[in-house]
Amino acid sequence: xxxxxQGDRSAxxxxxxxxxxxxxxxxxxxxxxxxxxxAEDLAQDVFLSAWKSAPSYRPQALVMTWLLRIARNTCxxxxxxxxLRRTESLDDGRPEDPPAxxxxxxxxxxxxxxxxxxERIRAALACLPHQQxxxxxxxxxxxxxxxxxxxxxxxxxxxxxxVLFRARRSLRTLxxxxxxxx
Amino acid sequence: xxxxxxxxxxxxxxxxxxxxxxxKAAGEHAQSCSACAAFAHDLARLGGALQAxxxxxxxxxxxxxxxxxxxxxxxxxxxxxSWLELLxxxxxxxxxxxxxxxVGLVLLTGGDxxxxxxxxxxLTGWTREYQEILAEVSMEERMLTLSTINGGDDHAPLAx
Ligand SMILES: [Zn+2]
Numbered sequence: 001x002x003x004x005x006q007g008d009r010s011a012x013x014x015x016x017x018x019x020x021x022x023x024x025x026x027x028x029x030x031x032x033x034x035x036x037x038x039a040e041d042l043a044q045d046v047f048l049s050a051w052k053s054a055p056s057y058r059p060q061a062l063v064m065t066w067l068l069r070i071a072r073n074t075c076x077x078x079x080x081x082x083x084l085r086r087t088e089s090l091d092d093g094r095p096e097d098p099p100a101x102x103x104x105x106x107x108x109x110x111x112x113x114x115x116x117x118x119e120r121i122r123a124a125l126a127c128l129p130h131q132q133x134x135x136x137x138x139x140x141x142x143x144x145x146x147x148x149x150x151x152x153x154x155x156x157x158x159x160x161x162x163v164l165f166r167a168r169r170s171l172r173t174l175x176x177x178x179x180x181x182x
Numbered sequence: 183x184x185x186x187x188x189x190x191x192x193x194x195x196x197x198x199x200x201x202x203x204x205x206k207a208a209g210e211h212a213q214s215c216s217a218c219a220a221f222a223h224d225l226a227r228l229g230g231a232l233q234a235x236x237x238x239x240x241x242x243x244x245x246x247x248x249x250x251x252x253x254x255x256x257x258x259x260x261x262x263x264s265w266l267e268l269l270x271x272x273x274x275x276x277x278x279x280x281x282x283x284x285v286g287l288v289l290l291t292g293g294d295x296x297x298x299x300x301x302x303x304x305l306t307g308w309t310r311e312y313q314e315i316l317a318e319v320s321m322e323e324r325m326l327t328l329s330t331i332n333g334g335d336d337h338a339p340l341a342x
Contacts, residue, residue: 009249009252012249012252013245013249016244016245016248016249017245020240020244020245020248021239021240024237024238024240024244025237028237028238029235029237036238039238040240040241040244043240043244044244044247044248044251047248048248048251048252048253051252051253052253117231117234117235118234118235118236121231121232121234121235122235125235136232139197140229140232140233141232141235141237145197145199146194146197146199157199161190161193161194161199162190164193164194164197165189165190165193165194168193168225168228169189171228171232172221172224172225172228175228175231178231
């Protein structure tokens with residue numbers, strides 16, 4: 001990573017090769033409404049941002065948590081831009097997505113018995129506030145410790161404990177009718 | 183212990199993030215509280231259920247596409263900054279050297295250059311003024327000026 005910070009492109013290519021799958025997984029799970037292509041575009045944006053920020057990387061941070069923090073910020077910026085576009089198109093009087101709350105609940109409510117469990121879980125995650133959703137994704141799918149999650153979310157360890165607790169309570173309710181056994 | 187607090191500790195305990203004493207107290211509470219026992223039971227199963235959430239694999243050539251989009255880190259501004267960084271240890275000496283180079287160039291091209299290469303319109307105000315001043319200075323004076331500047335450069339104090 002330090003070599004990439006000094007402009008070493010091949011060192012950076014190694015980093016992309018080793019980490020891109022994890023970053024794509026994060027983006028796809030953190031943004032419940034993006035499809036695979038959009039998630040992949042965003043994952044590419046994450047690495048472009050990482051390349052630009054590489055000179056300021058400090059070895060005190062784990063490369064993976066550093067990348068995940070960039071990924072989270074990239075996703076949040078994407079959501080903000082999307083929301084802004086939606087507001088603008090509503091101003092234009094053009095039909096667009098319904099308000100976020102409704103959109104988030106619709107897939108869960110509409111999902112019938114035939115829906116795959118994976119889709120149900122994605123829809124349930126979509127109902128969580130972004131900080132809770134990120135904490136769940138980082139805990140369950142990236143197996144990070146609370147200290148590492150705190151680093152990614154730029155919060156405290158007790159903040160992570162609290163966010164994960166609330167997320168789990170919500171998921172328990174949202175997935176009430178989904179068999180929880182794997 | 184209140185249920186909410188017990189459940190929060192049970193949640194963190196599931197992740198191995200709770201000290202033994204806190205964990206023991208919450209565990210004891212859950213043994214005598216059916217709501218917290220059910221909560222702990224559901225949390226344990228939630229982890230298994232979440233693993234069913236699949237994400238797609240990246241398409242082939244992901245790294246190649248990222249590398250193709252990577253900008254050159256050395257933009258024009260970066261290059262200027264790196265030059266300034268190089269000049270930083272001796273700004274005065276280098277400044278004088280740059281001035282000498284400028285004077286030398288003007289001397290080499292002489293007064294003819296203004297009429298031969300560039301029309302008066304193309305010259306900026308300060309260039310024209312500078313050339314007019316130079317035209318008034320004799321060759322000997324020019325050489326004297328140069329040697330003074332060069333001598334001064336040798337003794338110029340270096341910035342830290
Ligand atoms: Zn209780």
